[in-house]
Amino acid sequence: MGSEHDTDALEALARGQHVVDRAALDAHLATCDECARELAWLRAEQRIFRERDVDAPSTEALWRGVASKLPSAPTANLSPYRIAAPPPPVVARRPWRAFAAGFMAAALLGVGVAALTLKVNSTPARPRALSHDVNQPRRERPDLHADASLSVSGPRAAPPRDVVGHGVTGVEQNELRATVRVATALALASRASPTGATTPPSTGVAPSSGEVEVTLPRVFRRGLDGPWATSRWRASSATRASRRPRARCMSNPRDAEVTSTGDVARGDGRERSRPHGLRRPAHHAARAGAVGRHRVDLGRRGVDGLLRTRMHPRRALGVGERRPRLRARERLLAAATTVSGEISDTLATGVATPVGEGSRDRALRLRRRRGRRDH
Amino acid sequence: MSITSAMSSAPPPSTPPGSVVIPIEGALIERARRRDESAFREIFRQHAPRVWRLLRDLLGTRSAADDATQETFVRAHAALLDGAPIERLAPWLFGVARNVSREHLRARSRLVAMADPVDREVPECAADPETLLAGRETGEALATALSVLAHDRRAALLLRTDHELGYDEIAEILGWTLPRVKNEIHRARLQLRAALVDHLNASEDRHGK
Numbered sequence: 156m157g158s159e160h161d162t163d164a165l166e167a168l169a170r171g172q173h174v175v176d177r178a179a180l181d182a183h184l185a186t187c188d189e190c191a192r193e194l195a196w197l198r199a200e201q202r203i204f205r206e207r208d209v210d211a212p213s214t215e216a217l218w219r220g221v222a223s224k225l226p227s228a229p230t231a232n233l234s235p236y237r238i239a240a241p242p243p244p245v246v247a248r249r250p251w252r253a254f255a256a257g258f259m260a261a262a263l264l265g266v267g268v269a270a271l272t273l274k275v276n277s278t279p280a281r282p283r284a285l286s287h288d289v290n291q292p293r294r295e296r297p298d299l300h301a302d303a304s305l306s307v308s309g310p311r312a313a314p315p316r317d318v319v320g321h322g323v324t325g326v327e328q329n330e331l332r333a334t335v336r337v338a339t340a341l342a343l344a345s346r347a348s349p350t351g352a353t354t355p356p357s358t359g360v361a362p363s364s365g366e367v368e369v370t371l372p373r374v375f376r377r378g379l380d381g382p383w384a385t386s387r388w389r390a391s392s393a394t395r396a397s398r399r400p401r402a403r404c405m406s407n408p409r410d411a412e413v414t415s416t417g418d419v420a421r422g423d424g425r426e427r428s429r430p431h432g433l434r435r436p437a438h439h440a441a442r443a444g445a446v447g448r449h450r451v452d453l454g455r456r457g458v459d460g461l462l463r464t465r466m467h468p469r470r471a472l473g474v475g476e477r478r479p480r481l482r483a484r485e486r487l488l489a490a491a492t493t494v495s496g497e498i499s500d501t502l503a504t505g506v507a508t509p510v511g512e513g514s515r516d517r518a519l520r521l522r523r524r525r526g527r528r529d530h
Numbered sequence: 531m532s533i534t535s536a537m538s539s540a541p542p543p544s545t546p547p548g549s550v551v552i553p554i555e556g557a558l559i560e561r562a563r564r565r566d567e568s569a570f571r572e573i574f575r576q577h578a579p580r581v582w583r584l585l586r587d588l589l590g591t592r593s594a595a596d597d598a599t600q601e602t603f604v605r606a607h608a609a610l611l612d613g614a615p616i617e618r619l620a621p622w623l624f625g626v627a628r629n630v631s632r633e634h635l636r637a638r639s640r641l642v643a644m645a646d647p648v649d650r651e652v653p654e655c656a657a658d659p660e661t662l663l664a665g666r667e668t669g670e671a672l673a674t675a676l677s678v679l680a681h682d683r684r685a686a687l688l689l690r691t692d693h694e695l696g697y698d699e700i701a702e703i704l705g706w707t708l709p710r711v712k713n714e715i716h717r718a719r720l721q722l723r724a725a726l727v728d729h730l731n732a733s734e735d736r737h738g739k
Contacts, residue, residue, distance in 0.1 A: 162716070170694070196723055203726075204692045207669040210592055212582040212599065218574055220600040225567075225607055 161190060169197035555619055562610045570610070574603055577619060580693060581627045587676055587688050588631040598634055602627045621695060625703040628685050635681060668726075675725035679718055686711060687718035 161183075167174045174180055184191050561569035581602055586595040605626050609616075616622050676684055682704055689695045689703065701711045 162712075196719070200691055200719070200722070203668045203672050207672055210586065212579055212596070214575065214578055217578055217582070217596060217599055217603075218571065220596070221574060221603045221607075222567075224600065224604045225570075 162193070165190065165194045165197055169194060169201050559610065559616055559619065562607070563613065565611065570607055573606075573619060577623050578603065580620065581623055584624060584685070584688055584693065585627055585631055587673075587692070588628070588681065588685060589634055590673075590677065594634060598627065598630045602630045605630070618699070620693075621699040621703055624689060624693070624695070628682075628703060631685075632681065671726050671729040672722075674729050675722045678725045679721055683714050683718045683721075686714045687722065690715050 164174050164180050168177075168180065184194060558569050558573055562573060578599060582595050582599045585598040585602070586592065589595055589598060602623065606623060609626070614622075676688075679687065686700055686704060686706075689700045690697070695703075697708055697711050697715075700706075700715075701708050704711070706714070
């Protein structure tokens with residue numbers, strides 16, 4: 156097949172049109188059989204298309220169909236001699252523009268209604284008192300003012316919902332206090348108490364609605380195996396303003412049981428509290444809580460089953476062992492939530508709640524308040 | 531009878547009696563944009579037969595060609611009023627008609643895929659088309675041969691062969707590049723010739739038996 160130039164020339168020749176350099180083309184056709192055959196086919200095609208009997212359209216019928224579908228509009232009665240006159244304005248066939256403003260207003264109104272609806276329904280759900288999760292995210296912290304809810308406050312007089320986790324310089328600064336209002340749980344427990352809700356336990360703690368405060372020292376030590384076993388601790392009692400707090404157990408220790416497990420060499424086994432072990436179970440509990448698992452089983456006999464323990468680890472997190480602020484806070488919050496929730500659950504149901512794995516350095520301090528906060 | 535071009539459809543006073551005035555296409559377009567029904571009707575009168583013939587070849591049936599032609603000019607009227615840029619009416623109307631035909635075929639699920647049409651070589655026995663086509667009914671053969679081609683390839687061949695449009699105009703209508711247009715038309719011709727030979731040979735065999 157020849158070049159495009161040859162094809163175009165052959166086409167023009169087949170149509171009978173003017174061809175540039177006709178003589179050269181004729182001379183080429185005389186010697187090239189392929190081009191001659193191509194020219195013959197092109198001519199045959201032209202003849203076929205020209206002579207074919209194609210049905211002629213009914214123009215009038217077609218126009219009637221077209222006219223019926225055209226939009227009715229006044230036809231311009233233009234005089235052919237009014238060429239110099241300015242043409243009338245052409246009305247654009249875009250009727251939707253007239254309704255664009257209305258559509259946009261309706262759309263904005265719908266968006267506003269939807270936003271209001273979402274805002275109304277965006278009230279954070281208050282978790283139940285008996286529900287807790289170790290991995291509870293920070294955003295799902297329950298409301299402070301709800302019954303059996305969890306609030307987290309720091310020793311720096313931070314807002315109730317703030318988690319204090321600035322720096323790691325001292326024990327006090329590392330404390331994360333979780334306050335759990337267990338009014339409901341205490342009420343249930345009080346009713347179950349054989350001694351009545353108003354009978355103060357032997358510890359002197361009058362049962363009343365209040366708060367159970369959980370303090371979790373924000374001290375993390377990596378690879379900590381044995382130091383906690385030898386760390387000093389302190390426990391305090393909420394009933395006596397003792398400068399030397401000591402761990403105390405409730406009057407009915409049979410209903411209170413503290414067990415602890417840990418991955419520390421010294422705390423592998425479970426250590427059960429003695430019937431009247433006011434200090435030891437707290438001690439063990441606190442220490443075990445610092446190293447790993449810690450389970451608090453509280454009896455259903457009200458406040459008598461409460462265990463107040465506080466532990467201060469001797470050593471704080473050293474310099475250079477700073478943890479990401481957010482991460483630490485979230486971890487503390489998760490631990491505080493877990494412990495607080497478990498306490499609430501135990502108080503309400505009297506059923507031991509297994510403790511999920513928390514921080515090694517977690518210590519438990521329970522202090523029952525008499526309807527007020529210490530901090 | 532003399533043919534005189536003028537700026538309007540109405541004959542100027544100086545035009546000799548019996549003259550047929552063919553309005554300039556640009557003037558027709560301008561008047562049609564201004565909702566001059568007579569101008570649009572003139573456009574319809576000039577181009578409807580060609581558009582109808584193209585649609586007849588593309589769609590295969592007369593009724594489909596009627597519907598498609600009406601749809602084509604209705605769309606053309608709307609586009610004119612919307613101020614669509616038009617240089618030449620014929621290629622532009624062919625482009626609208628081609629789109630309408632594609633929609634019709636798609637609706638009927640008869641759109642021939644453009645992908646990979648079979649290219650066939652012309653048999654050696656048909657070296658002389660004049661001999662082959664002489665005294666034969668070629669209308670039916672051509673319709674049968676055209677039906678073998680893919681839709682757009684068929685449209686390209688028709689626009690080039692039947693309506694004598696330029697390659698650049700065909701490229702603009704179909705949205706192709708110029709080399710592709712030439713290649714597709716060349717392939718369409720080869721396919722058409724092979725189909726013609728097959729059809730005519732088959733017809734000769736039937737008559738010869």
